[in-house]
Amino acid sequence: xxxxxxxxxxxxxxxxxxxxxxxxxxxxxxxxxxxxxxxxxxxxxxxxxxxxxxxxxxxxxxxxxxxxxxxxxxxxxxxxxxxxxxxxxxxxxxxxxxxxxxxxxxxxxxxxxxxx
Amino acid sequence: xxxxxxxxxxxxxxxxxxxxxxxxxxxxxxxxxxxxxxxxxxxxxxxxxxxxxxxxxxxxxxxxxxxxxxxxxxxxxxxxxxxxxxxxxxxxxxxxxxxxxxxxxxxxxxxx
Numbered sequence: 044x045x046x047x048x049x050x051x052x053x054x055x056x057x058x059x060x061x062x063x064x065x066x067x068x069x070x071x072x073x074x075x076x077x078x079x080x081x082x083x084x085x086x087x088x089x090x091x092x093x094x095x096x097x098x099x100x101x102x103x104x105x106x107x108x109x110x111x112x113x114x115x116x117x118x119x120x121x122x123x124x125x126x127x128x129x130x131x132x133x134x135x136x137x138x139x140x141x142x143x144x145x146x147x148x149x150x151x152x153x154x155x156x157x158x159x
Numbered sequence: 160x161x162x163x164x165x166x167x168x169x170x171x172x173x174x175x176x177x178x179x180x181x182x183x184x185x186x187x188x189x190x191x192x193x194x195x196x197x198x199x200x201x202x203x204x205x206x207x208x209x210x211x212x213x214x215x216x217x218x219x220x221x222x223x224x225x226x227x228x229x230x231x232x233x234x235x236x237x238x239x240x241x242x243x244x245x246x247x248x249x250x251x252x253x254x255x256x257x258x259x260x261x262x263x264x265x266x267x268x269x270x271x
Contacts, residue, residue, distance in 0.1 A: 047201075074257070076258065076259075078259075083263065083264075084263050084264070085163075085246050085248070085261030085262050085263050085264050086202065086246075086259070086261050087261070088258040088259065088260070091256045091257075091258055098256060099256045099258065134201065134202075138257070146189070146190060146192075146207065146250055146257055147192075147204050147207060148192075148204075148259060149204070150194075150201035150202045150203070151201055152200065152201045153201055
């Protein structure tokens with residue numbers, strides 16, 4: 044059980060470029076969450092997958108953001124036409140109702156995005 | 160809507176006890192979590208309370224009063240490594256999401 048992994052750990056991009064992040068949840072976790080965290084703030088919910096189905100998207104997730112979890116395992120988060128306001132830490136978390144504390148979410152190390 | 164309040168910063172001395180408070184208002188409640196986050200790292204789970212009362216786990220304890228919308232995290236025998244941000248998060252009830260709504264975090268500095 045290697046925990047939640049995210050790649051890349053850091054990404055610097057120019058405004059207007061597209062970026063894609065990957066999250067590999069703990070194996071057999073069927074629930075996957077994306078959050079965004081800016082300096083001095085707590086994480087903010089972006090979107091949720093149960094298996095391959097995207098069941099909820101936050102209003103924070105503009106149409107420039109898209110997330111997928113095609114086979115119910117890893118997930119990708121893409122940001123198109125990045126803006127400086129997209130600079131943040133993007134955190135992925137996974138959980139399973141059958142492991143540990145039933146609702147505990149295990150977080151990955153995050154991808155820090157800097158848009159210049 | 161939802162609102163979660165916790166102090167921005169706290170300072171305590173090594174070996175002492177510190178209590179970090181969290182108050183919340185939410186349209187649905189399915190439990191309260193405390194996470195620890197060291198700078199530049201992922202949040203790590205500390206505790207989960209869904210019923211009123213105190214949950215103790217080693218040096219850390221967490222208390223919940225649902226009627227008052229109040230929780231606290233108690234850290235005993237503070238160590239320098241406890242310097243971190245402590246995040247209070249409420250899990251909203253309803254639907255299948257179980258998403259967490261986080262406070263801004265309390266930055267704890269443990270001094271020698």
